[in-house]
Amino acid sequence: ATSGNVAKTDLGFKAVATSNANQVVVPEGYTAKAFLPWGTPITGSYPAYRADGTNTGAEQEQQVGMHHDGMHFFPIDQKAGGNSSAEGLLVMNHEYINQDALHASGPTAAADNAGVRPADEVRKEIAAHGVSVVHIKQDSEGTWDIVFGSPFNRRITGNTEMDIRGPVRGYNKLITKYSPNATETRGTLNNCSMGPTPWGTYLAAEENWAGYFANGDATQPREQTRLGVGSASRYDWELADSAEDQYVRFNISTVGATAADDYRNEANTYGYMVEIDPFTPESKPQKRTALGRFGHEGVIFAPVKEGQPVVCYSGDDSRFEYIYKFVSAKPYYAATAGGYLLDEGSLYVARFNDDGSGDWLPLDLENADFKAKVDAAVGTTVGDVVAFSGFENQADVLLNTRLAADIAGATTMDRPEWGAVDPNTGQVYFTLTNNSNRGKPGFEGVNAANPNELNNTGHIIRWSEQGNDHAATSFDWDIFVFAGEQGTETVVDGEVIVSLTDDNIFNSPDGLWFDYNGRLWIQTDGSDAAPYQNNMMLAANPETREIKRFFVGPLGCEVTGVVSTPDVKTMFVNIQHPDGNWPDASDPRPRDATVIVTRDDGGVVGA
Numbered sequence: 001a002t003s004g005n006v007a008k009t010d011l012g013f014k015a016v017a018t019s020n021a022n023q024v025v026v027p028e029g030y031t032a033k034a035f036l037p038w039g040t041p042i043t044g045s046y047p048a049y050r051a052d053g054t055n056t057g058a059e060q061e062q063q064v065g066m067h068h069d070g071m072h073f074f075p076i077d078q079k080a081g082g083n084s085s086a087e088g089l090l091v092m093n094h095e096y097i098n099q100d101a102l103h104a105s106g107p108t109a110a111a112d113n114a115g116v117r118p119a120d121e122v123r124k125e126i127a128a129h130g131v132s133v134v135h136i137k138q139d140s141e142g143t144w145d146i147v148f149g150s151p152f153n154r155r156i157t158g159n160t161e162m163d164i165r166g167p168v169r170g171y172n173k174l175i176t177k178y179s180p181n182a183t184e185t186r187g188t189l190n191n192c193s194m195g196p197t198p199w200g201t202y203l204a205a206e207e208n209w210a211g212y213f214a215n216g217d218a219t220q221p222r223e224q225t226r227l228g229v230g231s232a233s234r235y236d237w238e239l240a241d242s243a244e245d246q247y248v249r250f251n252i253s254t255v256g257a258t259a260a261d262d263y264r265n266e267a268n269t270y271g272y273m274v275e276i277d278p279f280t281p282e283s284k285p286q287k288r289t290a291l292g293r294f295g296h297e298g299v300i301f302a303p304v305k306e307g308q309p310v311v312c313y314s315g316d317d318s319r320f321e322y323i324y325k326f327v328s329a330k331p332y333y334a335a336t337a338g339g340y341l342l343d344e345g346s347l348y349v350a351r352f353n354d355d356g357s358g359d360w361l362p363l364d365l366e367n368a369d370f371k372a373k374v375d376a377a378v379g380t381t382v383g384d385v386v387a388f389s390g391f392e393n394q395a396d397v398l399l400n401t402r403l404a405a406d407i408a409g410a411t412t413m414d415r416p417e418w419g420a421v422d423p424n425t426g427q428v429y430f431t432l433t434n435n436s437n438r439g440k441p442g443f444e445g446v447n448a449a450n451p452n453e454l455n456n457t458g459h460i461i462r463w464s465e466q467g468n469d470h471a472a473t474s475f476d477w478d479i480f481v482f483a484g485e486q487g488t489e490t491v492v493d494g495e496v497i498v499s500l501t502d503d504n505i506f507n508s509p510d511g512l513w514f515d516y517n518g519r520l521w522i523q524t525d526g527s528d529a530a531p532y533q534n535n536m537m538l539a540a541n542p543e544t545r546e547i548k549r550f551f552v553g554p555l556g557c558e559v560t561g562v563v564s565t566p567d568v569k570t571m572f573v574n575i576q577h578p579d580g581n582w583p584d585a586s587d588p589r590p591r592d593a594t595v596i597v598t599r600d601d602g603g604v605v606g607a
């Protein structure tokens with residue numbers, strides 16, 4: 001496939017060197033400026049950020065959260081068909097937290113406090129998670145600022161009320177004391193990447209949510225084991241010094257009451273893609289269960305066509321997990337499109353064949369092939385489940401998406417992170433960040449799509465759907481590039497197409513985004529030791545596979561989350577978990593922040 005747009009994807013900047021400085025590095029002729037750091041007041045009474053860590057939980061609920069991740073810029077006039085590059089809604093995820101930085105003197109451990117954690121510390125931690133919607137605007141000088149008092153400014157947290165939608169809605173395995181009819185839940189957690197929908201909403205992914213729940217029971221149900229729920233939780237929220245359900249719910253043990261009286265099913269209300277309508281501030285977020293339940297890294301939509309189904313792709317970022325595709329049952333029409341399109345459809349999982357072909361395997365009990373595989377699997381060991389007992393219904397399939405994908409015969413991948421669709425060719429790209437267990441004794445060996453044993457540095461795979469139809473059930477794949485040290489080669493048909501140099505060595509590709517012209521942006525979350533130094537962002541020309549380092553982050557961070565204005569003249573890049581005093585050297589606390597990158601001559605970023 002030829003783009004016809006090659007000039008637009010040329011990389012016109014001078015590559016930057018690796019760096020271990022505690023600052024952002026961008027090419028000559030560019031400027032980078034930190035924006036919206038953790039704690040910035042954006043709503044309510046706009047409580048000021050306090051550098052001594054004494055902001056309360058209620059204040060954090062009105063401030064930008066921590067650990068910025070995936071984000072999208074919605075032009076303010078998008079609903080009216082506009083394309084503003086001067087004003088819009090910047091929506092971003094807050095994946096997790098740095099407890100030491102969040103509190104005045106670090107977190108109070110339950111072990112040091114009679115077995116409980118102060119409830120307001122927990123409230124603040126829950127509030128530092130979730131999503132921020134920030135109305136931003138450029139002034140006459142081109143400087144971006146928050147629109148104070150805008151009705152669009154909003155925080156969604158780990159405690160915001162949400163609806164369950166799609167096939168899992170109403171399923172008895174989601175009954176909780178909060179929602180006896182299994183239709184609602186509270187909060188979204190560990191929101192890693194995201195995806196803007198074709199109808200102007202935002203889907204936030206729930207990735208490593210399993211770690212927020214504690215289940216001390218001797219045995220756990222299969223809905224929990226494969227996803228990593230443990231006996232203790234990551235931040236001990238269930239040990240809050242309060243009997244309020246909003247904290248108690250993180251204890252999902254079955255000891256005591258019945259499902260209708262406790263929160264044993266709370267974790268079954270997590271693991272989804274969550275739809276947020278940033279243009280409707282009073283709207284309730286919707287968990288779209290038809291897209292499956294797993295460690296969702298993010299989602300990427302294929303370009304939509306009138307009368308055709310909506311198609312989106314989602315990776316499950318865990319070692320040896322899978323890549324999925326959802327195809328809506330109902331056709332897309334711009335005039336009536338909405339989140340309901342995500343409630344009915346087919347979920348597929350990818351099998352990458354050795355010959356460069358691939359197949360989308362349906363995870364649907366109404367599909368005869370899948371049903372036959374499920375029936376044959378009953379009584380056998382599937383994944384971590386001994387004596388698999390079958391699925392009750394399609395809701396049960398979706399609740400246990402990973403098990404269903406095992407049964408279908410999908411290809412285990414080296415941690416699928418972000419996906420991106422080339423606007424010029426329709427090819428789909430996915431980062432496979434690394435998998436240090438690939439081929440180790442006791443673990444699965446290599447396959448054609450994941451060909452490196454002990455894959456510490458990762459690679460980027462891509463495919464073309466059959467007939468360039470995103471709803472097709474087969475595809476052709478190849479590896480776009482292998483990451484690694486200087487001299488790492490990507491060979492196609494016996495020819496070295498890429499050999500990495502000082503200008504582009506990188507490891508552990510994670511964030512991935514095609515800008516509106518078709519340049520591919522690659523962000524890293526990997527080793528920050530030599531030779532790579534701090535994590536970075538590179539740009540690639542998908543046609544030629546030329547790759548150049550564009551941006552290097554400060555100490556300790558990962559670089560994750562990138563989007564631009566429609567004219568690609570302002571780029572927003574997120575810095576997550578910096579560990580030094582960044583962006584303000586005089587502030588004792590590191591603060592996650594968005595970095596605004598512009599070209600000094602006002603030109604297109606990357607060109």
Ligand code: FEO
Binds near residue numbers: 192207
């Ligand atoms: Fe949250 Fe897979 O990175």
Ligand code: CA
Binds near residue numbers: 560
């Ligand atoms: Ca990631």
Ligand code: CA
Binds near residue numbers: 417433510525
């Ligand atoms: Ca990562």
Ligand code: CA
Binds near residue numbers: 095558560576
């Ligand atoms: Ca991260």
